[in-house]
Amino acid sequence: MEFEEWEPVYEAICRDFGYDRAGDERARDCLASLVDDVDRSELSSVRDATVVVAGAGPSLTEPDALERASIGDVVFAASTAVDVLESSGVDVDCMVTDLDKNPDTVRRLTERGTPVAVHAHGDNLEAIREVVPDCDDEYVLPTTQAEPYESVKNFGGFTDGDRAAFLADHLGADRLVFVGWDFDDQSVDEPKARKLEWAERLLYWLERRRDDRFDVLDGRRGAIDTDAIPLGE
Numbered sequence: 061m062e063f064e065e066w067e068p069v070y071e072a073i074c075r076d077f078g079y080d081r082a083g084d085e086r087a088r089d090c091l092a093s094l095v096d097d098v099d100r101s102e103l104s105s106v107r108d109a110t111v112v113v114a115g116a117g118p119s120l121t122e123p124d125a126l127e128r129a130s131i132g133d134v135v136f137a138a139s140t141a142v143d144v145l146e147s148s149g150v151d152v153d154c155m156v157t158d159l160d161k162n163p164d165t166v167r168r169l170t171e172r173g174t175p176v177a178v179h180a181h182g183d184n185l186e187a188i189r190e191v192v193p194d195c196d197d198e199y200v201l202p203t204t205q206a207e208p209y210e211s212v213k214n215f216g217g218f219t220d221g222d223r224a225a226f227l228a229d230h231l232g233a234d235r236l237v238f239v240g241w242d243f244d245d246q247s248v249d250e251p252k253a254r255k256l257e258w259a260e261r262l263l264y265w266l267e268r269r270r271d272d273r274f275d276v277l278d279g280r281r282g283a284i285d286t287d288a289i290p291l292g293e
């Protein structure tokens with residue numbers, strides 16, 4: 061996605077959460093100073109593949125979610141969804157994270173050669189400084205929600221899970237299959253519930269860009285009213 065297309069959505073997110081764009085840019089520049097722009101061919105298997113996009117909602121532990129997770133050619137998992145899947149015997153091909161939950165998993169995956177898309181934003185500068193230097197940076201794919209800069213890319217998306225879907229789309233995935241997504245999770249706090257609202261809105265946007273090649277677990281396809289919550293206006 062070109063930054064010009066993403067920017068109005070980004071501005072709406074910043075307004076909604078009171079994020080400071082300069083803070084996102086500082087974290088992005090720090091990440092750029094830690095990770096070089098190298099060719100990352102290990103994700104080439106995504107092209108034309110069925111990609112499972114795992115969120116870290118409570119339903120991920122249900123047997124039918126784990127069964128669905130094993131039907132994809134490739135598995136992209138957000139944050140702690142990696143630990144849940146791997147403890148159930150489902151291997152993950154790419155992790156997407158802002159480093160706020162399970163840094164040891166991030167280190168372990170890069171050391172074994174599994175790419176981790178590490179997101180820099182205004183509230184995780186310390187985590188970037190702490191975790192990224194310990195990783196095998198050949199397997200760190202640096203991302204930002206601000207304008208891309210040097211090695212740090214912007215594929216679109218906001219929360220760890222929807223960024224995983226935008227990344228898979230960017231890499232040429234054929235079908236996206238969603239597991240572990242609980243938009244109406246009553247156990248989350250208010251800021252997290254608002255993040256999940258954005259995730260839902262952004263996945264609907266992605267769905268419209270992708271036509272049919274989108275498969276949401278619980279029949280939500282097309283059920284989100286974006287007129288009620290305008291995107292980027």
Ligand SMILES: Nc1ncnc2c1ncn2[C@@H]1O[C@H](COP(=O)(O)OP(=O)(O)OP(=O)(O)O)[C@@H](O)[C@H]1O
Binds near residue numbers: 222251252255256
């Ligand atoms: N019910 C849910 N609870 C948590 N995450 C969910 C849920 N449903 C889907 N997800 C997806 O799984 C991802 C889990 O990542 P994580 O819990 O680290 O959140 P995050 O995006 O870093 O936001 P936060 O700042 O609130 O932690 C979320 O980003 C979201 O996209």
Ligand SMILES: Nc1nc2c(c(=O)[nH]1)N=C(CO)CN2
Binds near residue numbers: 255
């Ligand atoms: N500035 C800022 N940006 C974010 C934040 C956050 O807490 N602060 N959380 C996100 C969820 O992955 C994504 N982006």
Ligand SMILES: [Mg+2]
Binds near residue numbers: 157158220
């Ligand atoms: Mg996170």
